[in-house]
Amino acid sequence: MSKLYTSKDVLFYIPNLIGYSRVFASLFSFFVMIFIPDQWLLAIASYIYSFSADLFDGMAARKLNQSSNFGGLLDMVTDRCSTLGLLFILYGEYGTESSYLNYQFYKALFLFLALLDISSHWSQMYSTASLQIHHKSNEGNSNRFFLVKWYYQCYPFFGYCCVSAELTYVVMYALHHLNAAAAAAAGVTATGDNDDLTLAKTVADWVLKMCIPGCIMKQIVNVFQLTTSCNAVAKDDAHKKNKSV
Amino acid sequence: MSKPCCTTKDVLIYTPNLIGYSRVVASLFSFSLMIFAPGQWLLVLDISSHWCQMYSTSLLQIHHKSNEGNANRFFLVRWYYQCYPFFGYCCVSAELTYVTMFALAYAKEGILQQVASVLLKVCIPGCTVKQIVNVFQLTTSCYAVAEYDAQMKNKSK
Numbered sequence: 001m002s003k004l005y006t007s008k009d010v011l012f013y014i015p016n017l018i019g020y021s022r023v024f025a026s027l028f029s030f031f032v033m034i035f036i037p038d039q040w041l042l043a044i045a046s047y048i049y050s051f052s053a054d055l056f057d058g059m060a061a062r063k064l065n066q067s068s069n070f071g072g073l074l075d076m077v078t079d080r081c082s083t084l085g086l087l088f089i090l091y092g093e094y095g096t097e098s099s100y101l102n103y104q105f106y107k108a109l110f111l112f113l114a115l116l117d118i119s120s121h122w123s124q125m126y127s128t129a130s131l132q133i134h135h136k137s138n139e140g141n142s143n144r145f146f147l148v149k150w151y152y153q154c155y156p157f158f159g160y161c162c163v164s165a166e167l168t169y170v171v172m173y174a175l176h177h178l179n180a181a182a183a184a185a186a187g188v189t190a191t192g193d194n195d196d197l198t199l200a201k202t203v204a205d206w207v208l209k210m211c212i213p214g215c216i217m218k219q220i221v222n223v224f225q226l227t228t229s230c231n232a233v234a235k236d237d238a239h240k241k242n243k244s245v
Numbered sequence: 246m247s248k249p250c251c252t253t254k255d256v257l258i259y260t261p262n263l264i265g266y267s268r269v270v271a272s273l274f275s276f277s278l279m280i281f282a283p284g285q286w287l288l289v290l291d292i293s294s295h296w297c298q299m300y301s302t303s304l305l306q307i308h309h310k311s312n313e314g315n316a317n318r319f320f321l322v323r324w325y326y327q328c329y330p331f332f333g334y335c336c337v338s339a340e341l342t343y344v345t346m347f348a349l350a351y352a353k354e355g356i357l358q359q360v361a362s363v364l365l366k367v368c369i370p371g372c373t374v375k376q377i378v379n380v381f382q383l384t385t386s387c388y389a390v391a392e393y394d395a396q397m398k399n400k401s402k
Contacts, residue, residue, distance in 0.1 A: 004399055005394075005395040005396075005398040005399050006392075006395050007388055007391035007392035007394070007395045008260075008261070008391075009395060010391040010392075010394040010395050010398075011387075011388075011391045030282075030285060034282050034285070035282075068390075068391070068394040069304055069390050069393060069394050069397075070387065070390040070391040070394050073296075073297060073300050073301075073387070073390055074387075076296070076300075077292075077293045077296050077297060080292060080293075080296065081289045081292055081293055084288060084289070084292060085285060085288070085289060088284070088285050088288060089285075118292065122296070122299075125296075125299075125300060126299060126303060129300055129303035129304050130303045
């Protein structure tokens with residue numbers, strides 16, 4: 001007699017266990033960012049683990065035949081809450097009045113990014129769950145704006161955009177702390193330490209410049225996702241209304 | 246030969262109950278953190294609970310507000326869905342809590358400060374109940390999706 005699966009089995013699938021470790025790592029990184037800001041590098045390491053493990057839970061699901069809707073949901077909610085949490089932290093760090101930051105610009109920027117992320121992914125998820133079509137399917141994408149087409153048809157491009165968006169936020173968090181450390185160390189520590197700090201800042205700046213284009217493209221794709229998924233839901237409504245008349 | 250009678254202790258250490266205890270610990274831990282970093286936790290809870298709820302109802306095509314679905318739920322959750330004034334009070338209180346906190350950040354004296362303080366005290370219980378309902382929504386909707394996955398898997402065999 002073959003095994004009867006229960007929800008508990010699904011909750012304990014290996015990819016979902018990986019998913020729970022992602023949740024924990026994200027929450028841990030926020031805990032450190034808020035309560036132990038000196039350990040900002042540890043916070044970044046934890047956050048990056050959470051983000052990278054997204055790749056592993058998908059692979060594990062396919063390899064072990066343990067794909068599930070719950071796993072997809074866990075993934076999506078973890079991604080959204082992690083990004084939102086980091087944007088919240090960035091709002092707090094960049095959004096304070098100071099002499100060298102246009103703090104109101106940063107407040108508006110992080111708020112906008114959070115609102116766009118939630119609204120676009122939410123509409124997308126709702127439209128695919130209730131319309132039962134996959135937004136990544138080729139037929140669905142043939143008439144789309146070229147950036148959106150590339151985004152779904154070219155995996156390296158998709159990977160670059162997604163990773164860049166996350167890295168942009170992570171590097172902005174790092175730079176804020178590197179700048180603060182440099183300001184505190186100016187003229188106080190030996191030249192050697194300053195060199196390390198300068199090198200770190202240079203690398204961070206360089207990574208940021210590489211990632212900003214990808215982050216911008218992801219936001220553009222988000223806008224398209226938001227509009228087309230809302231349109232698809234409205235179309236389905238009209239369709240249903242016509243059927244019921 | 247049948248297994249010896251199940252004792253109370255056996256039941257107390259059923260795996261689902263162990264999971265339940267970890268949930269209690271997690272809730273208490275999260276509430277303690279909320280005192281110190283409330284904004285971030287309220288945000289994460291709001292998004293995750295509503296998202297899971299929306300996804301589970303879309304996928305399972307059932308409405309979370311249906312009465313049959315709610316018969317066995319925790320009393321606060323039942324009241325929330327069955328008594329419209331209570332539901333209204335909780336939802337409005339949650340939003341007003343945030344609005345009055347914003348007002349109080351800027352109004353340090355005068356009539357606005359007094360009105361906002363009173364309003365805040367009236368709203369905090371409702372906001373708290375809403376957060377508790379959110380926690381239940383989050384857990385039950387995740388469970389419902391996992392149950393659906395198990396059913397699908399059984400059907401496909």
